[in-house]
Each structure stands twice: as structure tokens, then as C-alpha cells.
Amino acid sequence: MERQEEATDSNAKPPQEKSRWSLRRLLRHSSRYWYLLPAVVLVGVFLVLPFLWTAYWSFTNYGGLGTPQFAGLSNYLTLLQDPILFTSFGNTFLWTVGSLLLPVGVGLLVAVLTFELIGGALYRLPFLLPYALSGAVVGVLWSFVLRSDGAFNVMLRAMGLEELAKSWLLSPPWNTLAMILAHTWQATGVSVVLFLVGLQAIPRDPIEAARIDGATGWTLFRYITWPLLRPMTVVVIGISLVNSLKTFDVIWVMTQGGPYRSSETLAVTMYRETFLLFKYGYGATIAVVLSAIVILLSWLYLRRTLRSV
Amino acid sequence: MRVLRYSAIVVLIVLWILPLYLVLANAATPSGEYAEKPIWAPPTSFGLLENMATAWRAANLGPSVFSTLLYAVVGAGAAVLVAALAAFAIIALRVRHGFAWFMLIYSGTIFPFQMYLGPLFDGYSKTGLYDTRMGLLLLYTAVAIPFATFIIRNHFSGIPIELSEAARLDGAASRTVFWRIYMPLSTNALAAVFVFQFTWIWNEFLFGLTLSRSSDVRPIMTALAALQGQYASTSIPVVLAGALAVSVPTLVLFIVLQRLFVQALAGTGK
Numbered sequence: 340m341e342r343q344e345e346a347t348d349s350n351a352k353p354p355q356e357k358s359r360w361s362l363r364r365l366l367r368h369s370s371r372y373w374y375l376l377p378a379v380v381l382v383g384v385f386l387v388l389p390f391l392w393t394a395y396w397s398f399t400n401y402g403g404l405g406t407p408q409f410a411g412l413s414n415y416l417t418l419l420q421d422p423i424l425f426t427s428f429g430n431t432f433l434w435t436v437g438s439l440l441l442p443v444g445v446g447l448l449v450a451v452l453t454f455e456l457i458g459g460a461l462y463r464l465p466f467l468l469p470y471a472l473s474g475a476v477v478g479v480l481w482s483f484v485l486r487s488d489g490a491f492n493v494m495l496r497a498m499g500l501e502e503l504a505k506s507w508l509l510s511p512p513w514n515t516l517a518m519i520l521a522h523t524w525q526a527t528g529v530s531v532v533l534f535l536v537g538l539q540a541i542p543r544d545p546i547e548a549a550r551i552d553g554a555t556g557w558t559l560f561r562y563i564t565w566p567l568l569r570p571m572t573v574v575v576i577g578i579s580l581v582n583s584l585k586t587f588d589v590i591w592v593m594t595q596g597g598p599y600r601s602s603e604t605l606a607v608t609m610y611r612e613t614f615l616l617f618k619y620g621y622g623a624t625i626a627v628v629l630s631a632i633v634i635l636l637s638w639l640y641l642r643r644t645l646r647s648v
Numbered sequence: 649m650r651v652l653r654y655s656a657i658v659v660l661i662v663l664w665i666l667p668l669y670l671v672l673a674n675a676a677t678p679s680g681e682y683a684e685k686p687i688w689a690p691p692t693s694f695g696l697l698e699n700m701a702t703a704w705r706a707a708n709l710g711p712s713v714f715s716t717l718l719y720a721v722v723g724a725g726a727a728v729l730v731a732a733l734a735a736f737a738i739i740a741l742r743v744r745h746g747f748a749w750f751m752l753i754y755s756g757t758i759f760p761f762q763m764y765l766g767p768l769f770d771g772y773s774k775t776g777l778y779d780t781r782m783g784l785l786l787l788y789t790a791v792a793i794p795f796a797t798f799i800i801r802n803h804f805s806g807i808p809i810e811l812s813e814a815a816r817l818d819g820a821a822s823r824t825v826f827w828r829i830y831m832p833l834s835t836n837a838l839a840a841v842f843v844f845q846f847t848w849i850w851n852e853f854l855f856g857l858t859l860s861r862s863s864d865v866r867p868i869m870t871a872l873a874a875l876q877g878q879y880a881s882t883s884i885p886v887v888l889a890g891a892l893a894v895s896v897p898t899l900v901l902f903i904v905l906q907r908l909f910v911q912a913l914a915g916t917g918k
Contacts (some may be wrong), residue, residue: 343662374737375743377734377748379731379734381786381793385764385787386764386790388767391765392767449660452660456653467906468668468899469664471895471903472898473852473895473898476895479888480671480888483674484667490667490688494687494688532910559687584760585761587761588854605762614765617768623661629760633758639703641758
């Protein structure tokens with residue numbers, strides 16, 4: 340391609356304009372970079388620079404005023420002993436386990452049950468619909484359901500299950516579990532869609548062969564479908580884990596991480612430490628730790644996504 | 649076996665629809681009637697629109713809706729254009745180190761937003777971008793670019809390079825190749841990315857919460873959360889109606905363009 344460009348250029352320009360020609364060539368050569376410029380500048384200024392800044396702040400005791408003072412690893416050491424962070428890590432762990440079992444598990448179930456079913460798309464619609472709602476809206480809707488005098492408790496009482504009713508959003512660990520449920524309601528659609536793509540990609544032959552050999556239902560799924568679905572399962576797990584780690588809106592709207600910071604996850608603790616307690620340096624440290632975990636788990640699916648690039 | 653399969657599906661669907669039903673039934677309950685009827689019963693009179701209007705006034709949603717529309721339309725549009733230019737440079741113009749450039753841009757979609765928040769707030773406060781429409785618009789555009797570049801780049805690489813090479817040989821400038829060949833051949837992908845990013849910006853909460861304060865700058869979901877905070881002063885049906893009202897645009901887009909969303913989702917799971 341480059342050679343062709345030179346060829347057309349030298350055809351067009353007489354040789355005596357040699358110096359101007361090379362200047363033009365330089366301009367022409369760099370002109371292709373102009374196409375990259377807006378994207379690189381916007382991403383560079385608004386994402387990459389703040390990223391580097393956060394990484395730097397995590398080693399300082401910056402509080403929003405003056406210049407950040409270098410503090411070595413002290414934030415990271417504080418983080419290891421901070422009881423708030425202990426709760427936060429615990430809740431984050433609950434979220435990852437919960438989203439492994441629920442959005443992934445239920446998503447797989449829905450996808451397998453409705454796969455190749457007449458009208459399958461219609462059966463799947465209820466699971467996909469919440470995807471169009473924002474996290475804030477999901478938080479508002481589920482607050483209504485799970486508040487102490489909310490719909491869930493009212494219905495429990497009406498069914499005579501009074502003793503099961505609880506202040507779901509006020510007592511740990513129920514508040515975290517309740518919010519995982521709300522998140523599941525929204526996030527299952529993504530898994531359904533991805534598992535469906537995976538199921539469609541499975542070659543017909545092994546399934547037909549197994550059917551002829553008499554395998555049906557559970558056996559067919561256990562020994563044929565499930566192993567063949569594995570690559571997609573890994574992707575879905577990776578995406579679900581990462582999405583659960585990034586969850587902020589649902590928690591902020593439903594409990595703001597409370598009461599008494601009992602339902603914070605790392606994503607929420609970072610926000611509170613930075614913007615409500617003005618510990619920019621410490622908040623940055625939490626952001627770095629969260630990012631490290633996210634990157635580690637993203638690797639599960641990024642490898643595959645980027646292979647297609 | 650068949651019976652088991654269908655009953656499992658039905659149980660799951662009921663579980664998923666029940667909260668939606670409860671929300672709809674109570675969002676449509678006139679505020680005065682809320683305390684009197686059982687929570688699962690449908691309302692005797694239809695108060696949804698009136699509740700939505702009350703929510704609109706109580707949370708001062710008007711200016712927020714206007715701003716959010718601006719962010720979502722202009723932000724998603726600008727991101728699509730900027731991403732298409734970058735993808736064109738990488739795929740068709742074959743800039744040197746194209747993959748490295750792509751990774752630099754794509755890296756913007758990998759990390760949790762917490763990694764950007766602190767310095768953005770700090771920088772916005774110091775440069776006067778805090779609590780301005782321009783500040784949020786620029787940020788939303790920037791955040792939308794990485795994913796848009798990913799999708800558009802994939803699409804562009806499916807366009808035979810011979811097309812642009814032939815055009816270049818005929819003397820077409822790269823600008824012409826971009827506007828006459830690559831963009832027209834990609835209208836579907838570009839529209840998909842636009843709709844996807846429109847929805848994302850419309851539903852965005854965290855950046856709005858961090859970088860804005862006044863009611864005519866803050867995006868709609870942040871305004872909704874503020875309404876939720878006033879549970880004491882607003883009735884529950886009003887808050888629910890407000891939540892449904894702000895979801896109308898994305899719900900309509902989703903239902904009309906479901907196939908398109910599913911494709912975009914299947915591509916990445918974002």
C-alpha cells in the first residue's frame with residue numbers, strides 16, 4: 340500500500356520539486372495519523388491520564404488540597420488492617436460467589452431450557468427486558484420490593500410466613516444477599532444471550548450421534564452439551580464476575596453501602612473514602628486493588644475477545 | 649421430561665415478572681389509595697400518568713431529561729464518528745503499530761470506573777469543568793469511544809481492502825475512501841453502536857453523581873436517585889412511576905431493536 344502511494348505520487352509530481360515533494364510526502368504520510376488523533380486525545384486525556392494519576396495517588400496521602408505527599412506503601416498497609424476494608428472484601432467476595440451461582444447458573448438454565456423451543460425468544464424476553472433498565476432504576480424497584488414494609492415482607496405475612504419476614508436491607512448479611520438478588524434479576528439476560536450463542540455454535544454431529552446411542556435429557560447435557568459449551572461458559576463466568584465487581588448503582592441506590600457501612604463492596608468503599616471522607620490517596624489505593632482483581636478475572640474472557648481481533 | 653421442562657420455564661418466568669407486576673401495579677396506584685389496598689392488588693383507578701407527572705415536578709426532571717438527551721445523542725454520535733475515524737486509520741490506512749494504537753484506545757473499557765473518578769473530579773474542579781454540560785459530554789464521549797472502536801474496527805476489517813486500494817489508485821483521497829466506501833458500507837454497525845452507547849449514557853449514574861450537582865446539569869439517573877432519597881416526602885407510587893418514566897426511552901429502544909442489542913451483547917457481553 341505504501342509503495343503504491345509513492346508510485347502515484349512520483350507519477351504526479353515532476354522531479355524538480357524534490358524538496359517540496361518530500362515535505363508533501365511527510366504530510367501525506369502523517370495525515371493518516373490525523374484520523375487516530377481525536378480518539379487517542381479523548382481517551383488519553385479523560386481515561387489514560389486519570390488512570391495514571393490514580394496509580395500515583397495510591398502511593399500518596401493526597402486529601403484534595405495542596406500537593407500529594409509521597410507516602411510509600413502506607414496506604415496499602417493500612418488497607419490490609421482496615422476493618423471497613425475487611426467487611427468490604429467480604430461483601431465483594433459474596434458478590435462474586437453470588438454472581439457465579441445466580442446470573443451464570445440461572446442464565447445457563449434458561450438458555451438450555453428454551454434452546455430450540457418453539458417461541459423460545461418470547462420465553463426469554465422477561466429475562467432480557469431488565470437489561471434495558473439502568474442500575475439506578477433496578478435499585479429503586481427492588482428497594483420497593485425489599486424495604487422493611489416492602490412488597491416481599493407484606494406477601495410473606497399474607498402467606499402466614501411472618502417469622503421469615505426481615506428488614507432485608509438493614510441487617511447484614513441479608514442486605515448484601517438482597518442486592519445480589521436484585522442484580523441477578525438484571526444481569527441474567529446477558530448470560531442467557533451469551534449461552535445461547537454458545538449453544539448455537541455447538542456442532543450438530545456429536546449431539547445426533549449421542550441421540551442415536553440413546554442419550555437424552557440430563558445425560559446428553561452432562562456428557563455432550565456441557566463439555567462442548569465450556570469455552571463460552573468461561574467467557575460468561577468472566578463477564579459476570581467482572582460486572583459484579585463493578586456494580587455500584589444498585590448498591591448506592593438501595594443502601595448506600597449501609598447501614599454502618601455493612602453492605603459496602605470495594606467499588607462503594609472507594610467512592611465513600613474518596614468523595615465523602617476526602618481520602619483521595621486511600622481511595623486511589625482501593626481503586627488500584629479493585630482494578631487488579633478485575634484485570635485478573637477479565638483475562639478469562641479478554642483472551643478470547645482479543646483473539647478475534 | 650417435556651412437562652418438567654415447561655414447568656421449570658414457567659416458574660422462572662413468574663419469578664422474573666412478579667417484581668415487574670408489583671412495580672407496575674403500585675406505580676399506577678393513586679397516592680391516596682396506596683396505604684389502603686393490598687400491595688399485590690391492581691389499583692381500582694389508573695393513576696400512573698398522574699404519578700409520573702408528580703415525580704417529574706418533585707425531582708425537577710425536565711432540565712435533567714434535556715441534558716441527558718444531549719449527552720446521549722451528541723455523546724454517542726461523536727463517539728461513533730471518532731471511533732470510525734480511528735478504526736479507519738488502523739484497518740484501511742494501516743498506520744504503523746495499528747494494534748498498539750488499538751489497544752491503547754481499547755484499554756479504556758477494561759478498568760472499573762473507580763480508576764478514573766478521583767483525578768477526574770479533581771481535574772474538573774480545577775479547570776471549571778465540574779458541574780458543566782460540556783464536562784459530562786466530553787467524558788461520556790471519551791468513555792464510549794473504546795467499545796465503539798472495538799465494534800467498528802471488527803466491522804471495517806470485514807470490508808475487502810482491495811476496494812480502498814482500487815479507489816486510491818484511481819486518485820481518491822483517504823477522506824473520500826472513508827466517507828464514500830467505509831461509512832456507507834457500515835451503516836448497520838454504526839447504528840448498532842450508536843444505539844448501544846445512547847442506552848449506556850442514558851442509564852449512566854456514577855459519573856453523573858461524581859461530576860455534577862445542579863439540577864440542569866446532572867443526568868437523569870442521578871436525579872432519580874435523589875427522588876428515591878426523598879421517600880419520606882414523596883409517596884412510593886410516585887417514586888416508582890418516576891423510575892418507570894425515566895426508563896421509557898431505553899425500554900422502547902430495546903423492544904424495537906431487540907435483535908440489534910442481542911447481537912451487540914453476543915459480541916462482548918458488556
